Amino acid sequence: MMIHLKNLSKTYEGRSGTHDALRDVTLHIERGDVFGIIGQSGAGKSTLVRCINLLERPTSGSVVIDGVDVTVYEGKDLRVLRSKIGMIFQGFSLFQQRDVLGNVTFPLELRGVSKADARARARDLLSLVGLADKADFYPSQLSGGQQQRVAIARALANDPKILLCDEATSALDTLTTHAILGLLRDINEQLGVTVVVITHSLSVARQVCNKVAVVDRGRLAEAGFVEDVLAAPRSEAARLLVEADGVIGFRHADSPVIAKKAV
Structure with missing residues (x-):
């Protein structure tokens, strides 16, 4: 699915006045992209x-x-739209009282899918994320990386065309982050899902994204192919992120190869 955000603004009303979280953002995300939204905390990414x-x-x-x-x-229109858009979060958001299989079948149960079909679909997805042997485990018995894999499987249950990742690796260590990003890239390539990744880390964007947008104080500072933005940032916001993350000498050959498949 292609996503086009046109002149997007979001203002929150509070006791102390208004806060402009987004200011006139226009952004285009192509079908099959792994698109990174990067910026400092509070920039408006989420x-x-x-x-x-x-x-x-x-x-x-x-x-x-x-x-x-x-x-x-x-x-109904909104429910159908959201069924086509999976979402994973930093905190996993799993049901602690349900086993792994039950967590993954939950979205299918809401749609009225039969128990047998839901369980079969869930087992296929658990195999996809490398947890075929954990179906009967509970979230408390899993590592952080394994819990995030369950969350990814659950997000894919309804066969979405878009997957939104809200700081999905921020709570994970470096090696686990690397593995989860590799999984997201595999899902993009194998299933043709458009993936949107929110992150404050340029190293995350560098590993998994083919394009990025830099958001600064609610505005779009710049956007483009990840290697171009990291190698020659045009905005002050992007330059500060590059300096803070120590990304130097980004070469085109370092960028991931992202398959562009029709959804």
């Missing part, structure tokens, strides 16, 4: 991505998916 599945309603502007303006979707 708000931007949550506008894609309308967990946050933009104050102005529009969200266009495959040529259709979905900004005003409600009720």
Whole structure:
């Protein structure tokens, strides 16, 4: 699915006044991209991505998916849209009282899929994420990386065309982060899912993304192919991120090869 955010703004009202989380952001994400949204804490990254599945309603502007303006979707239309958009979070958000298989079948149960079909689909997904032998385990029995793999499997249960990753590796150590990013890249290549990755880490963007957008204080500072942005940042926000992360001498050959498959 192609995603086009047009002149997107989001303003929050509070006791101390208003806060502009997003300011007139226009951004295009192609079908099959692994697209990184990067920036410092509080830059507006999460708000931007949550506008894609309308967990946050933009104050102005529009969200266009495959040529259709979905900004005003409600009720059944909104439920159908969200079924096509999977989401994974930093904190995993698993049900502790359900075993691994039960966590993955949950979205299918909500759709009324039969128990046998839901369990078969869940087992296929657990195999995809490398946890075929953990179906009967509970989240508390798993490592952080394994819990995130369960969350990814659950996010894929409804066969989404878009996968949103909200700081999905921030709670993980370096080696586990590397493995999870590799899994996301494999999912992109094998399933043709468009992946949007929120991160404050350029090393994460460098490993998994083919394109990135830098967000700074609610505005789009710059966007482009990851190797171009990291090798020759045009904005002050991107330059500061490069300096802070120590990304020097980024070569085109270092960039991941992302398959562009029709969804």
